[in-house]
Amino acid sequence: MLEPKEAQAARVLGGLNRPPLNLLISTRNSDMPKRFSTARGREFGEGMRAAITNSGLNAREVADLLSWQEAKVSDVLTGKGGVSRLEVALLLGLCRAKADERDHLLELFPERDLSGWWQLHGKCAPVRPRTALTHLAAAETLISWHTHAVPVLLRTAEYERAVLTASATVSVDELDERLRVLQEMQKLLSNGLDCTFYIHELALDLQIGTPEEHIGQLQHLVLMANWKKIRILVVPAAAGAHAGIAGPFTQLKFPKYEPLVWTETENSSLFVETKEAVGGYADVIRALDEVSLDEDESRDLIVRRCVRLQEAGDADGAVQRDSDEPFPSL
Missing domain, CATH: 3.30.870 (Endonuclease; Chain A)
Known part of the structure; x- marks a missing residue:
């Protein structure tokens, strides 16, 4: 019996063969027109992606440990909002981000959508x-x-x-x-x-x-x-x-x-x-x-x-x- 597509996708994303999170995001947006983005927001997103990558966890594992939906982790990385500064701090703490990097990203978070x-x-x-x-x-x-x-x-x-x-x-x-x-x-x-x-x-x-x-x-x-x-x-x-x-x-x-x-x-x-x-x-x-x-x-x-x-x-x-x-x- 063939495995349902939804279950197959979930298994691949959660398994060892899962592509890096930044690859998934870049592939998802590869054909999209130019979008609203700021230098602050891009640096915040890159820093958060690096924190997760350096922790050795994947998005699903981070979501499970924080009792979040996996989509919420993606929203943090792509700057869609829906999270608080405290939740960002919890994610960085879970990933054991270095203190100076943690402070830098938390400082960026409230102003990530400001131009200039x-x-x-x-x-x-x-x-x-x-x-x-x-x-x-x-x-x-x-x-x-x-x-x-x-x-x-x-x-x-x-x-x-x-x-x-x-x-x-x-x-x-x-x-x-x-x-x-x-x-x-x-x-x-x-x-x-x-x-x-x-x-x-x-x-x-x-x-x-x-x-x-x-x-x-x-x-x-x-x-x-x-x-x-x-x-x-x-x-x-x-x-x-x-x-x-x-x-x-x-x-x-x-x-x-x-x-x-x-x-x-x-x-x-x-x-x-x-x-x-x-x-x-x-x-x-x-x-x-x-x-x-x-x-x-x-x-x-x-x-x-x-x-x-x-x-x-x-x-x-x-x-x-x-x-x-x-x-x-x-």
């Missing part, structure tokens, strides 16, 4: 920017602009070490760990992420590190510009005032939810999510695109800077611009 997230970090940015890493991993498109330096995701280890060493707030003891996190972030560029980086020409001239490290950074930019899904566009100094003067930012777009913009200061991060504000940054991107060099012109400009530094062999690494050298045409 200003994160205050204290003296300096955290070694591991959790929210940024999570959203970089989930993004399908990245557009980044930096006013005076090479964007973080395009920096060599030597360049970043020099930047961190010059910081007034970053501890020297954290340098190696911060560099490891940078490498982790940069690996996401090879996961099919479609990237456009706008860099001001003056960032190419600014020597960060030794002259050799400066040249190495320019060579790295040329190498990255040859990647299939990476575009590097230079905003020439001849453009003068431009729409990006207000400061650096990164726009991220996702396959399942609305885009956001990520900006950083010395000791805080801002994740902009409201439609009007994100649209304003989209206007800035369009304006930057109008004044920047195209991909070939940008690559040629970087190569010329690199060759000139190599030929000069100047001990102080200073970059001298030939007075009669024109900028590439816009």
Whole structure:
């Protein structure tokens, strides 16, 4: 006699062959249109899923131990509501979540549906920017602009070490760990992420590190510009005032939810999510695109800077611009 479909499904979900809970949820939503979601809500959901996974329990076991319906556990993870802060605390206690993670998730819970997230970090940015890493991993498109330096995701280890060493707030003891996190972030560029980086020409001239490290950074930019899904566009100094003067930012777009913009200061991060504000940054991107060099012109400009530094062999690494050298045409 054939087993009823309902019983068969229940047996599979409750047994050893049950897929991970996050796989079930992602499969369920794979064909859904973009839905309302916030950075806070996504981080809360990911944290709760991780807590259950790390406990070694599955959703049915958690539900049984808490005397809940299994659907209620799913509602907690997908942010549908229907649970209290106390119930979330009970779930985290059951999963034996670490104290700092428990406190973080309980703090997020009441505000998980709020758009926009200003994160205050204290003296300096955290070694591991959790929210940024999570959203970089989930993004399908990245557009980044930096006013005076090479964007973080395009920096060599030597360049970043020099930047961190010059910081007034970053501890020297954290340098190696911060560099490891940078490498982790940069690996996401090879996961099919479609990237456009706008860099001001003056960032190419600014020597960060030794002259050799400066040249190495320019060579790295040329190498990255040859990647299939990476575009590097230079905003020439001849453009003068431009729409990006207000400061650096990164726009991220996702396959399942609305885009956001990520900006950083010395000791805080801002994740902009409201439609009007994100649209304003989209206007800035369009304006930057109008004044920047195209991909070939940008690559040629970087190569010329690199060759000139190599030929000069100047001990102080200073970059001298030939007075009669024109900028590439816009």
